[in-house]
């Protein structure tokens with residue numbers, strides 16, 4: 001157990017003292033503890049325990065704010081729900097902010113006031129990071145990304161071998177000796193990124209995207225060192241580490257002189273680079289920074305790839321990754337791509353901006369100590385999938401894929417989980433003349 | 435003017451100054467400084483945040499809890515009516531105008547329904563274990579003072595001999611308002627604004 005001394009407390013409070021932020025100030029003061037957000041959170045719904053009500057997570061942070069940073073809280077803490085940041089409080093914060101929230105933001109949209117609950121949870125995580133209280137499992141994922149360039153610590157040789165193997169697969173499939181998965185090539189239009197789970201566990205998704213690039217006649221490259229789209233620094237609350245990881249990608253795009261950074265199918269990775277990256281680095285990116293979903297939509301609109309959706313006949317449903325849809329605005333774009341590539345798509349209920357998180361967000365897949373909780377809350381997604389009757393679940397996020405695969409197994413759903421690149425690749429009409 | 439009227443006026447001024455300075459601070463700090471490339475329409479999303487997104491059909495906090503939602507609406511209606519009436523009563527100290535009986539009756543009805551909503555919301559907080567676990571002194575004090583000031587307003591309309599009670603309750607309410615959770619009278623609007631800004635920047639809102 002970590003002991004909260006004065007120095008640690010000061011470091012944590014520094015996060016909240018950043019009072020030149022009107023958004024922070026607003027959300028620290030807005031919750032009225034009506035409790036009406038309870039039913040919007042899958043943790044509360046699955047665990048049936050009041051400690052998981054979103055407002056409770058907000059209150060952990062805001063009660064500290066009131067205690068140390070408001071006059072009324074300093075003078076009369078008991079009257080204003082102001083609480084000490086002590087060992088007990090810090091432990092509760094770890095349990096609920098790291099272990100009881102995926103920062104999916106579902107409750108935010110449904111809050112009666114409009115409190116950005118996940119933003120406050122993130123601030124709470126930053127406070128814990130400042131006190132060295134990040135769960136070791138999550139921290140080791142971040143350390144791996146910083147020390148090796150990817151969060152799974154895959155050695156470069158192993159990665160290069162996998163890519164070469166996938167390139168051979170591509171050549172075979174396309175029956176074209178010129179089909180390529182380029183590595184470390186300069187002056188290409190696109191710099192593409194991967195979730196390290198792809199080379200490690202799902203290499204065929206790399207071939208699927210390579211097939212899309214091949215069909216589009218794209219000029220693209222991967223990096224052999226800095227290809228990792230993920231950024232668990234977004235989740236561990238250590239902004240210096242998040243900045244370092246984002247900078248690795250930024251620098252690599254510059255080194256290779258690419259025009260567009262395309263973020264592979266990863267929800268939080270897309271968020272961390274597309275939306276947070278420029279703020280971490282405190283600069284606007286000189287190059288375009290888009291997701292693979294947007295790129296595929298562009299290809300379809302411009303006629304650069306042709307799809308035959310009758311090649312995807314099975315009943316399919318969509319899992320909306322929170323960081324791409326609710327927190328990334330890609331609701332319509334993603335459906336445009338999927339409906340162009342698949343014939344028989346049915347929505348979950350609820351879906352889109354109201355969709356439930358798969359349960360694997362917020363860095364949960366890296367925190368094995370919360371596995372039991374993670375799979376229990378995944379029951380909500382399992383139920384949603386079951387009700388659609390679909391045989392395939394499509395999602396443009398490898399983190400979600402990982403959680404969905406585990407849910408599939410745990411709840412015996414008997415479905416296939418696919419990324420969008422896989423669905424699009426399956427529907428491609430390849431023009432052999434190109 | 436009588437001493438309790440002065441106390442209420444001073445409390446009102448303190449409340450206004452604290453809230454105004456909070457508002458000025460928020461305005462001075464301005465919009466979030468976001469260096470990512472904007473994807474949506476921020477003004478449209480802010481507008482949606484205050485309109486479509488507030489519709490009871492858009493929020494689970496409303497459509498899953500309709501009785502509480504309606505109670506809350508009525509309660510807030512009574513609060514704003516009471517605040518408006520307070521200003522009127524202050525002006526009326528020198529005007530000595532009579533309130534029309536029909537208007538007085540309508541106000542009474544609104545205020546008693548509103549106060550009843552406040553009491554029911556308080557009872558829910560006391561008796562619902564989960565809500566109680568979220569609550570602290572601020573939640574009870576804020577509710578009691580707000581409900582009490584509505585009752586005091588209704589009683590004052592009914593009979594001006596309740597004047598001392600009315601002005602003292604109003605003074606207590608104003609002294610609490612900018613410090614307790616009642617300060618959401620300001621932060622509610624700021625939160626809706628920021629939410630609209632956030633979702634608008636990323637193209638999530640206005641929801642299509």
Ligand code: SF4
Nearest residue numbers: 031034035037055111
């Ligand atoms: S719905 Fe919003 S205001 Fe109400 S308790 Fe939840 S976070 Fe707070």
Ligand code: SF4
Nearest residue numbers: 041101102104105107
């Ligand atoms: S952000 Fe998601 S997981 Fe966290 S409290 Fe809200 S609904 Fe629950």
